Amino acid sequence: MTSEEKAPRPLGDLERLVMEQLWAASEALTVRQVHERVATTRDLAYTTVMTVLDRLAKKELTERERDGKAWRYRAAAPREELAVDLMRDALDRAGDRREALVRFVGQVSDEEAALLREALAKLDGDTSGRAG
Amino acid sequence: MITPVLLAALALVLAGPAPALLARSDWPYRVPRAAIALWQAISLAAVLAALGAGISLSYSTAGQPGEPRFDPSSARDLVAAAVLAMTALVVVRLLWAAGRVAVGTRARRRRHRDLVDILATPDGLIPGLRVLEEQTPLAYCLPALRGARVVVSVGALDRLDDSELRAVLAHEQAHLRARHDLVLEAFTALHQAFPRFVRSDLALEQARTLVELLADDDARRRNGPRPLARALVALAGSPAPEAGLAAAKSATLLRVQRLADPTPDNRLLAATTYTAAVALLVVPTLTVAAPIVLAIVNAVS
Numbered sequence: 073m074t075s076e077e078k079a080p081r082p083l084g085d086l087e088r089l090v091m092e093q094l095w096a097a098s099e100a101l102t103v104r105q106v107h108e109r110v111a112t113t114r115d116l117a118y119t120t121v122m123t124v125l126d127r128l129a130k131k132e133l134t135e136r137e138r139d140g141k142a143w144r145y146r147a148a149a150p151r152e153e154l155a156v157d158l159m160r161d162a163l164d165r166a167g168d169r170r171e172a173l174v175r176f177v178g179q180v181s182d183e184e185a186a187l188l189r190e191a192l193a194k195l196d197g198d199t200s201g202r203a204g
Numbered sequence: 205m206i207t208p209v210l211l212a213a214l215a216l217v218l219a220g221p222a223p224a225l226l227a228r229s230d231w232p233y234r235v236p237r238a239a240i241a242l243w244q245a246i247s248l249a250a251v252l253a254a255l256g257a258g259i260s261l262s263y264s265t266a267g268q269p270g271e272p273r274f275d276p277s278s279a280r281d282l283v284a285a286a287v288l289a290m291t292a293l294v295v296v297r298l299l300w301a302a303g304r305v306a307v308g309t310r311a312r313r314r315r316h317r318d319l320v321d322i323l324a325t326p327d328g329l330i331p332g333l334r335v336l337e338e339q340t341p342l343a344y345c346l347p348a349l350r351g352a353r354v355v356v357s358v359g360a361l362d363r364l365d366d367s368e369l370r371a372v373l374a375h376e377q378a379h380l381r382a383r384h385d386l387v388l389e390a391f392t393a394l395h396q397a398f399p400r401f402v403r404s405d406l407a408l409e410q411a412r413t414l415v416e417l418l419a420d421d422d423a424r425r426r427n428g429p430r431p432l433a434r435a436l437v438a439l440a441g442s443p444a445p446e447a448g449l450a451a452a453k454s455a456t457l458l459r460v461q462r463l464a465d466p467t468p469d470n471r472l473l474a475a476t477t478y479t480a481a482v483a484l485l486v487v488p489t490l491t492v493a494a495p496i497v498l499a500i501v502n503a504v505s
Binding site for chain 1: 456
């Protein structure tokens with residue numbers, strides 16, 4: 073359990089930070105503009121910001137357009153829209169790709185909810201003496 | 205001619221009555237790990253028996269060892285070739301379905317993880333935990349070889365106390381550690397490989413329930429049954445956020461009732477189940493292999 077993210081992947085965290093700048097901006101931003109905005113809170117190299125923007129473009133989370141010699145980046149969709157996409161995907165239980173994510177528990181009907189509370193009451197009642 | 209008939213009969217039994225009977229029984233829920241092995245053995249044995257029936261039928265139709273050449277003018281040889289081609293088609297469909305499910309699942313998961321990484325906040329409670337700013341109570345995991353995620357919504361956090369949250373996380377981590385998603389993927393591929401009118405989703409549905417029970421057992425061992433049962437009720441019993449989401453029949457009640465019951469000693473049942481699983485695989489394999497081995501021994505001596 074100590075593996076994987078013990079050494080945090082720095083880029084993953086930065087992706088969120090960079091996306092927040094793009095969402096907040098009213099227009100497409102150059103790498104330099106994103107760097108300026110991020111640099112107010114974090115000490116980051118210009119090339120790091122460039123790498124992160126590049127990765128986000130590959131993931132189709134940003135769109136970029138040529139502006140003279142520079143690229144301008146904008147978010148592929150507003151934050152709210154992506155959040156709706158995510159929730160729809162998380163709650164989607166259909167299709168042959170549903171094993172992509174494994175939910176803890178689905179929602180149940182009202183009758184089943186009543187039965188569930190009954191079963192829980194039984195558990196809370198008669199195992200109180202037992203070491204759980 | 206007796207071998208292909210026996211194998212075809214075995215394949216039919218393993219594809220129809222055996223799963224129907226097993227799915228109606230309650231005892232597999234007492235030994236989920238062994239029960240998954242049994243379901244895997246039944247599915248694999250059914251496929252092997254069907255393939256074995258095809259191969260041995262074409263073999264027994266297509267002449268004797270003394271006349272090994274294929275004769276296009278012989279109806280017998282043409283039937284044998286057709287049977288063999290059908291058998292090969294089954295293999296191709298299986299491989300194709302497995303590849304399609306694997307690629308599709310990974311693509312959806314990758315996209316979902318990309319969205320989680322820019323929308324959710326990392327939390328250090330366990331590795332890979334992300335908290336989503338959503339009121340819908342939701343907890344799930346995104347399995348991966350590296351960089352797996354456990355996602356919990358704020359709505360879920362609001363409904364859980366500390367011990368319940370730990371139970372949920374232990375459950376999800378059990379899924380990730382044991383790669384239960386791969387077990388389900390194999391059953392999904394098998395399900396997808398067969399035409400709609402012959403396939404049944406019993407094995408896949410049962411496997412889904414059984415891996416939940418396995419993860420529950422893991423969480424129960426760590427935190428006791430009560431926090432987990434309370435977490436299940438808290439997250440399942442909240443109003444459904446979307447119409448049509450609630451499944452007609454869910455395994456949730458089974459899971460909570462199972463946590464409420466004390467766990468008896470199931471070692472004998474588990475051992476018996478494992479033995480049945482092994483026998484299912486060994487017996488048809490030997491049936492197919494034995495005549496071939498005998499033929500080779502005869503040819504050599």
